[in-house]
Amino acid sequence: MTREEARTKIIFALDVNGLAEIDRYAGILAGKVGMFKVGKELFTCCGPEAVKTVQRHGGQVFLDLKYHDIPNTVAKAMLEAARLGVQLTNLHALGGAEMMETAATAVRKEFGDERPRLLAVTILTSSTAETLRGVGIEHPLQDMVVRLAKLAQEAGMDGVVASPLEIELIRAACGPDFLIVTPGVRPTFAAADDQKRIMTPAEAVGAGADYLVIGRPIAKASDPAAAADLIADEILGGRL
Ligand code: C5P
Numbered sequence: 001m002t003r004e005e006a007r008t009k010i011i012f013a014l015d016v017n018g019l020a021e022i023d024r025y026a027g028i029l030a031g032k033v034g035m036f037k038v039g040k041e042l043f044t045c046c047g048p049e050a051v052k053t054v055q056r057h058g059g060q061v062f063l064d065l066k067y068h069d070i071p072n073t074v075a076k077a078m079l080e081a082a083r084l085g086v087q088l089t090n091l092h093a094l095g096g097a098e099m100m101e102t103a104a105t106a107v108r109k110e111f112g113d114e115r116p117r118l119l120a121v122t123i124l125t126s127s128t129a130e131t132l133r134g135v136g137i138e139h140p141l142q143d144m145v146v147r148l149a150k151l152a153q154e155a156g157m158d159g160v161v162a163s164p165l166e167i168e169l170i171r172a173a174c175g176p177d178f179l180i181v182t183p184g185v186r187p188t189f190a191a192a193d194d195q196k197r198i199m200t201p202a203e204a205v206g207a208g209a210d211y212l213v214i215g216r217p218i219a220k221a222s223d224p225a226a227a228a229d230l231i232a233d234e235i236l237g238g239r240l
Pocket of ligand 1: 013015124125126163183184185193195213214216217
C-alpha cells in the first residue's frame with residue numbers, strides 16, 4: 001500500500017455546523033484525507049450546500065443520513081444523494097430487506113458502476129442488549145449485527161458501518177468485497193475522547209476495515225493536515 005492509498009481510507013467526520021467551517025477544513029484537508037463525512041446535524045443546518053462546499057475543494061463525500069422509511073421514500077432519497085455526486089451514503093438495515101433492495105435496485109439502475117456505494121448501519125454502537133430488549137429484540141447483539149450485515153449484502157448493499165470490534169465477524173460472514181466503514185478509531189497520538197471501544201488505524205485496517213471515520217483526532221490537532229499525515233503513516237506502518 002502506498003501513502004496515497006492509505007489516505008484514501010481516512011474519512012474525516014465534519015462535525016461542524018456552518019459552511020465557513022466546512023470550507024476551512026475542506027481547504028486544509030482535501031488531498032490529505034479520502035473523504036468527508038456530512039451527517040445529520042450539518043445537513044440539517046446547511047443542506048446540499050454542505051456537500052457542494054466539500055466538492056468545490058475537490059473532496060469526496062460520505063453522506064451519513066441513515067435513512068429508515070418506507071421503501072419508495074428511501075429509494076428516492078438515495079437517488080437524490082446519488083445526484084448530489086456523493087461517494088458513500090447509508091440507511092438502517094433494520095428497515096428490512098425490501099427497503100434495502102428497492103433502494104439498491106433504483107440506484108444501480110440509474111447510476112450503474114458510477115453509483116455511490118450504499119452502506120447499511122446494522123445496530124447502532126450506542127445500543128446495548130438492554131436497548132434491543134426494550135424494542136422486543138431478544139437475540140444477542142453480535143448475532144443481530146451479523147444477521148443484518150448478511151441481509152444487507154443479499155439485498156444488494158455494498159457494505160456496512162460497523163464498530164471496530166465487529167469488523168472481523170462481518171468480514172468472515174460477508175467476504176472480502178463487502179465494504180466495512182468503521183468509526184471508533186484512535187491513532188496512537190490522540191486522546192480517546194468519549195469513544196470506548198477503540199482500535200488504532202493499523203489495527204482496524206488489519207482487522208479488515210476499508211475506511212476509517214475519524215473526527216476529533218484531526219479536528220482538534222493544532223495542525224490537522226499533519227495529523228492526517230500521521231494517521232496515513234500509522235495505517236502504512238501496520239501494513240509493513
Ligand atoms: O471525533 P470522532 O473520531 O469520535 O468522530 C467519529 C464520528 O463517527 C462522529 O461523527 C460520530 O458521530 C461517528 N460515529 C461514531 N460511532 C458510531 C457511529 C458513528 O463515532 N458508532
